[in-house]
Amino acid sequence: LESEDWATAENLTSKYLNEVKSEDNNNTLGRLRFMYLFSAAGRIAAGKTTYEGLQKKVEGMAGKEIVFPGRYLKANCRGGVDFNALCKSDTHDIMVTSTARDARSIFSFEYIKLKEKLDWAKNDGKVASISGTIESIAPNPNKSTLVIMRIYVVDGRVKVKD
Numbered sequence: 525l526e527s528e529d530w531a532t533a534e535n536l537t538s539k540y541l542n543e544v545k546s547e548d549n550n551n552t553l554g555r556l557r558f559m560y561l562f563s564a565a566g567r568i569a570a571g572k573t574t575y576e577g578l579q580k581k582v583e584g585m586a587g588k589e590i591v592f593p594g595r596y597l598k599a600n601c602r603g604g605v606d607f608n609a610l611c612k613s614d615t616h617d618i619m620v621t622s623t624a625r626d627a628r629s630i631f632s633f634e635y636i637k638l639k640e641k642l643d644w645a646k647n648d649g650k651v652a653s654i655s656g657t658i659e660s661i662a663p664n665p666n667k668s669t670l671v672i673m674r675i676y677v678v679d680g681r682v683k684v685k686d
């Protein structure tokens with residue numbers, strides 16, 4: 525993922541998702557699910573796979589755990605600027621506009637409903653990761669390479685780095 529080699533990342537995460545059978549204390553399966561979705565979106569943005577392929581990949585993920593990487597918590601995000609930040613949202617508690625480094629494509633809008641309220645005043649600007657249950661994944665019906673999918677998460681938990 526770091527080198528943005530989407531095909532290799534997708535192949536490896538798919539392989540490991542099939543090999544890891546049960547969750548562990550590191551939330552390996554949840555982390556792999558995020559990496560798999562992120563790399564699949566990268567392949568679509570690069571024109572290397574189809575939305576039909578993505579639809580098959582996301583089937584069966586609803587109801588499963590996902591773990592997002594550490595990102596900055598921002599109580600006041602600015603549209604079009606604060607990509608990859610955990611932004612305070614009135615509608616969904618937290619919303620993320622997830623992109624690759626160049627931010628030319630939005631890989632996913634991530635909408636997270638938290639299990640417990642977050643103290644934004646205390647945590648604004650800190651790094652945190654989110655885990656939760658995938659409610660649904662909606663690939664873009666327009667099949668655009670600008671916005672790939674929406675990921676809806678419920679029972680979200682915030683782990684703030686001290």
